[in-house]
Amino acid sequence: MFEKSLYDLIRGLRNHKGKEKEYINDSIKECRKEIRSNDMDLKSTALMKLTYLEMFGHDMSWASFNVLEVMSSPKYRHKRTGYLAAVQSFRRDTEVLMLAENQLKKDISSPTPTVISLPLGAIPHVINPSMANSVLSDLLPRLTHSHPVIRKKTVATLYRLALVYPETLRPAWPKIKERLQDDNENPSVTAAIVNVVCELGWRRPQDFLPLAPRLFDLLVEGGNNWMAIKLIKLFATLTPVEPRLIKKLLPPLTKIIRETGAMSLLYECINGIIQGGILEAVEGTAEGDEVARLCVGKLRGMMVIEGDANLKYVALLAFDKIVRSHPYLVAQQQDVILECIDDPDISIRMRALDLVVGMVNSENLTAIVGRLMRQLRNAPIASATDGPNNDRVRNTGVVPYAEEDDSDAEESLQPHEQRSDQPPPLPEDYRVSVIRRILDMCSRDTYSNITDFEWYLDVLIQLVRVSPATKAVSAAEEDDIEQTDDIGAGIGRELQNVAVRVKSVRSEAVDTAQSLVFVDKRDQMFPSSGNGGQGVLEYAGWLVGEYAIYLSSPEPVLNSLLHSTSVQLPSRTLAVYLQAIPKVFSSLASNDQISWTPERQTLMSLLMARIIHFLEPLSTHPSLEVQERAVEYLELMRLAAEAATGTATGSEHGDFTDPPLLLTQALPALFTAAELNPVARGAQHKVPVPEDLDLDTPINPNLQFLLSQAELEGFETDEDDVYAAYIEPTGSYTETGGQVSVSAAERLDAPQKETASYQNAAVEEEYLDPDIIARRKAERKERYKDDPFYIDPDADKGSGAVTPLSKIVRENNSNTDIDIDSIPIMDLNLENRGPSPAGNHRTRSPRKVPKRVEIMGDETLGPPDESSNRDDIVSPRHNQSQKAKKGLLQVDSSGLGSLSLDDGDDNNRRKLTRLEVERREAEEAEMRKALAEVERKRLEMQRESERIAVKEEAVVVRKKKKKVRKADIGGEEGEGEGEGAGGADADADADADAAPVKKKKKKKVGPEGETEGDDTAAKKKKKKKRRVVGLNGGNE
Amino acid sequence: MINAVLVFNNAGQPRLTKFYTQLETSVQQRLISEIFTLVANRPNSACNFLPLPPLLANSSKSSTPTTPHNDTPSLVTYRHYATLYFIVISTSTESPLALLDLIQVFVQALDGLFENVCELDLIFNFETLHATLGEMIVGGVVVETQLDKVVDGVKAQGTVAKRPVNEGKGGGLNFGGFGRGDGVWTGR
Structure with a gap:
């Protein structure tokens, strides 16, 4: 038979270029055969090959039992292969884990150091709580093994044991400590212990304070930079609980900072000083000032040093930690830090970005945001198809294909790190994160840093333009996608927030929203490719609706809302649009000061006809929200339309005729009842429940009857009453009764001169509006007249001072449209509609004087609680979904947090725990005795039953048993497997010297002193089980 | 502590994967390719x-900033040697x-x-590669940083195989024609 070694496999892969998939599948098939062989060499080779392929993602979980077999081979070579396979392939749910336990215990106790190392390295990967307890007793003696390699590995392994089962640390800790305190211990072991203590330390620093003197000595002795780094990290967690350490630590730390040649140690020293709160503690003293100066100076040095990006990166990390406590120290370094925002390296940019968010204040906000905006605008938006490089691996998955370039693979790794040197593209997520940070910075503390909100509105508009495209979602899954992740929505929320909170710029904000909503401006306002920023429409739509009275040109807005493309918007946005439409309409229609002339009547009828035309198809929209709103407003509009046509009109120039009440009163009343104010998160909960509120009694006990009656009677009669109530303005109410609602399409077809009047109306609106437009423009011009960055597209006519910059831009402008990218700053004039008639200038305070802007805070009841923090302004989206996702790659050490390790000097609680431990130990000892007894009995019975049931009946059981035997794994496990899962299994796995958790828990539940009873109960249970098996055998 | 150590080449093919927490194979692969994309x-x-x-x-966002340390992996460090990237993923307790x-x-070891x-050495001797790492890091904790001790520890486990003779430097195998392994992946 042809056998392949790992070498052959790899060679084979190279020779089957292009057909690797088949080759691998064939190889795995071969391995499946080979691994069943009795020849251990063949078995282990097959396993090795499988392990190699596992690295490329080929499942080998089916071979876990064979892994166990190879692990139990007496040959070290095989063992090593087996252990490696176990480490690489065993997962939490691997079933044979239970069986591996004995093998692990056996190998830990081996006399050969190299063999001991194998389980020591493997246990951290495969351990589970029940195993931890049982393996512990074998591990502890290894702490005093003559070989330092074994000792240091044992320490690390014990740490991982404690992670899965914290109780194991209790017996292990004193021994580990003993090793640490031993001056003659091998330095490698000491270093390993320090590493472990450093991992343990941050969970419960107070428990490790007694070690401080020893740790301090180790730090001062020096010699090992690796260990010194860890020691400093450890001390940084200890100093907050023991401030006296600070005085002691400061001299050696400053000494290291001054003297060490190792950058890593220097950095960690500074980091330790920052993180340990040493900077705060010594603040104000001469010494403290010096330390602060030293640290910041060194960090600055790291940033400035040419060419070492790593130092720059870590320095930023350190600054990020200082900035929270000492913002002024960081602010001094603003120049170098801001430099990093534009660093070509994304990692550094990200760090710098994190940092500037922390250092922003009202003075530098504009500058920082400006820098970031420039960055966003200058890099083109990558479309989804742009990055084949980025996606290639994701799409194909990794296949161990032939090594096509051997010359490469042979290149020596030694000389130096090698790096490619193309500049990185601006990744999408970076772009998103920049936009988020900008929003974050600006909205910080309810906009306390913003002095000029109109500037902020412009920034928001600009941000929409540079938003990256969001992934296209099909209509079906659209609702499932968390739309809040869309960056456009983030910008929209800001726009909404500003409009709601800052009354003084509300009209500007609404103007902005209006410009976003305009369909014909969409090319200008949004990124030219992709659907970036569209999420903002949801909020813009809300704004134009809610604040319709601020709209400068409501009718075009309504047109845009009703535009046929609106139907294709995401359903959430569409739902908001539906809500906005009647609001805008009502602002157009509700004026009761204007006489109800025929012209007005036709205009209104036409508008309503268009709305109805728009709403009708939506009444069958797949999204329920859209459907419901569409149906509701459809009915309302029909009602209103009838009222409008039914109300007699006055003559053009004659007396005042009242418009229908439905338009002037009922419709507005739906939307203008109370102003919306920001409400703090959680405030709703604080609203006291009225005492007399009774939600249990039915409102109308006769409901059923009423409903059935209503069904019988139909709607006609009631409806008429309602109609009458709304429609009758002056008593002249005509022929509503028989009228059937006409379809919107029909109405549009009607040969009237509506189209013309619609056009007229639009022009009129435009005509009315310019004074508002002009005023705004003029204000701007006035305010920005000595701002070199202000660009005025029609500066020739205007009165603004002509700056060099504006001149350049204007020249550009005369030829083409505004070329946004050529404008050197982000402050754009986004108003570009209509001519600007001179005059109508209104003077306003020039920009120089920062306006006192009143910003509304959240409304709440009682004292603000934590949940009402301002973090909901930008992104309320973390927490829920991600918390569930937490675990990737993460080792959960939270169990250690509740485990107290201190020496029990005088602590009452501690004594209690000690008592507890003693009691538990006593219990465990008893349990062990009992279990040993049970085990003995069980084995006896097993032998007996085996003798009885040898023959045909227990085939399955026996087969399995046999296999296990061959694997040389204790008989009782084999039995356990043979029996299948059951309560007895836990007992079966019990070892002579440690009780399993399961059993112990059971034990704890029972009252004290029941051990004896429990014991016998267990025995009985065993017997019963046995008997059942025996019975089965007998029957069959 | 250290959460994972990865080695892959310029084309993103793994040469060593060591995760100090149990992770689904598919997730491992996804992580590798994500990091490769970044690097x-x-x-x-x-x-x-x-x-x-x-x-x-995603997982790190939920971490609370109140404590200086936590269990979430927050640091991805890499170095690039010739054709290989060496990656270490760790929590904030590492420097x-x-x-x-x-x-x-x-x-160096x-x-x-x-x-x-x-x-090539690492491809054909990936067991030794693991052994070397095992001498330095156990269960995510660094246990040895001294070069000679690491080397001695590996050597104590048995002789380290040399690369097969016919794979020697400038050897007869000539799959050349691809530079750096770039263009190759785009077609796949």
Whole structure:
């Protein structure tokens, strides 16, 4: 038979270029055969090959039992292969884990150091709580093994044991400590212990304070930079609980900072000083000032040093930690830090970005945001198809294909790190994160840093333009996608927030929203490719609706809302649009000061006809929200339309005729009842429940009857009453009764001169509006007249001072449209509609004087609680979904947090725990005795039953048993497997010297002193089980 | 602590994967490719720290900033030697600069074991590669940083195989024609 070694496999892969998939599948098939062989060499080779392929993602979980077999081979070579396979392939749910336990215990106790190392390295990967307890007793003696390699590995392994089962640390800790305190211990072991203590330390620093003197000595002795780094990290967690350490630590730390040649140690020293709160503690003293100066100076040095990006990166990390406590120290370094925002390296940019968010204040906000905006605008938006490089691996998955370039693979790794040197593209997520940070910075503390909100509105508009495209979602899954992740929505929320909170710029904000909503401006306002920023429409739509009275040109807005493309918007946005439409309409229609002339009547009828035309198809929209709103407003509009046509009109120039009440009163009343104010998160909960509120009694006990009656009677009669109530303005109410609602399409077809009047109306609106437009423009011009960055597209006519910059831009402008990218700053004039008639200038305070802007805070009841923090302004989206996702790659050490390790000097609680431990130990000892007894009995019975049931009946059981035997794994496990899962299994796995958790828990539940009873109960249970098996055998 | 150590080549093919927590094979592969995507686009001058790959970035957001440390992997450190990338994923209890040195020690140890180590050595002796790592890191905790001790520890486990003779330097195998392994992947 042809056998392949790992070498052959790899060679084979190279020779089957292009057909690797088949080759691998064939190889795995071969391995499946080979691994069943009795020849251990063949078995282990097959396993090795499988392990190699596992690295490329080929499942080998089916071979876990064979892994166990190879692990139990007496040959070290095989063992090593087996252990490696176990480490690489065993997962939490691997079933044979239970069986591996004995093998692990056996190998830990081996006399050969190299063999001991194998389980020591493997246990951290495969351990589970029940195993931890049982393996512990074998591990502890290894702490005093003559070989330092074994000792240091044992320490690390014990740490991982404690992670899965914290109780194991209790017996292990004193021994580990003993090793640490031993001056003659091998330095490698000491270093390993320090590493472990450093991992343990941050969970419960107070428990490790007694070690401080020893740790301090180790730090001062020096010699090992690796260990010194860890020691400093450890001390940084200890100093907050023991401030006296600070005085002691400061001299050696400053000494290291001054003297060490190792950058890593220097950095960690500074980091330790920052993180340990040493900077705060010594603040104000001469010494403290010096330390602060030293640290910041060194960090600055790291940033400035040419060419070492790593130092720059870590320095930023350190600054990020200082900035929270000492913002002024960081602010001094603003120049170098801001430099990093534009660093070509994304990692550094990200760090710098994190940092500037922390250092922003009202003075530098504009500058920082400006820098970031420039960055966003200058890099083109990558479309989804742009990055084949980025996606290639994701799409194909990794296949161990032939090594096509051997010359490469042979290149020596030694000389130096090698790096490619193309500049990185601006990744999408970076772009998103920049936009988020900008929003974050600006909205910080309810906009306390913003002095000029109109500037902020412009920034928001600009941000929409540079938003990256969001992934296209099909209509079906659209609702499932968390739309809040869309960056456009983030910008929209800001726009909404500003409009709601800052009354003084509300009209500007609404103007902005209006410009976003305009369909014909969409090319200008949004990124030219992709659907970036569209999420903002949801909020813009809300704004134009809610604040319709601020709209400068409501009718075009309504047109845009009703535009046929609106139907294709995401359903959430569409739902908001539906809500906005009647609001805008009502602002157009509700004026009761204007006489109800025929012209007005036709205009209104036409508008309503268009709305109805728009709403009708939506009444069958797949999204329920859209459907419901569409149906509701459809009915309302029909009602209103009838009222409008039914109300007699006055003559053009004659007396005042009242418009229908439905338009002037009922419709507005739906939307203008109370102003919306920001409400703090959680405030709703604080609203006291009225005492007399009774939600249990039915409102109308006769409901059923009423409903059935209503069904019988139909709607006609009631409806008429309602109609009458709304429609009758002056008593002249005509022929509503028989009228059937006409379809919107029909109405549009009607040969009237509506189209013309619609056009007229639009022009009129435009005509009315310019004074508002002009005023705004003029204000701007006035305010920005000595701002070199202000660009005025029609500066020739205007009165603004002509700056060099504006001149350049204007020249550009005369030829083409505004070329946004050529404008050197982000402050754009986004108003570009209509001519600007001179005059109508209104003077306003020039920009120089920062306006006192009143910003509304959240409304709440009682004292603000934590949940009402301002973090909901930008992104309320973390927490829920991600918390569930937490675990990737993460080792959960939270169990250690509740485990107290201190020496029990005088602590009452501690004594209690000690008592507890003693009691538990006593219990465990008893349990062990009992279990040993049970085990003995069980084995006896097993032998007996085996003798009885040898023959045909227990085939399955026996087969399995046999296999296990061959694997040389204790008989009782084999039995356990043979029996299948059951309560007895836990007992079966019990070892002579440690009780399993399961059993112990059971034990704890029972009252004290029941051990004896429990014991016998267990025995009985065993017997019963046995008997059942025996019975089965007998029957069959 | 250290959460994972990865080695892959310029084309993103893994040469060593070691996760110190149990992770689904498919998730492992996804993580590798995410990190490869990040690392492959790094320019010359860039630093050796990666932003968190999306898989990890999601989980780290929920971490509370109140404690200086936590269990979430927050640091991805890499070094690039010739055709290979060496990646270490760790929590904040590790020192970033020290991790760079650790990778250096790892590579030096391999060089000591194989004499002028190259990617081929690691492909054919991936067991030795694991053994070397096992001497340095146990269960995510660094247990040895001294070069000679690491090398001795591996040697104690048995002789280290040399690369097969017919795979020698400038050897007869000539699959040439591809530079750097770039264009190859685009067609796949």
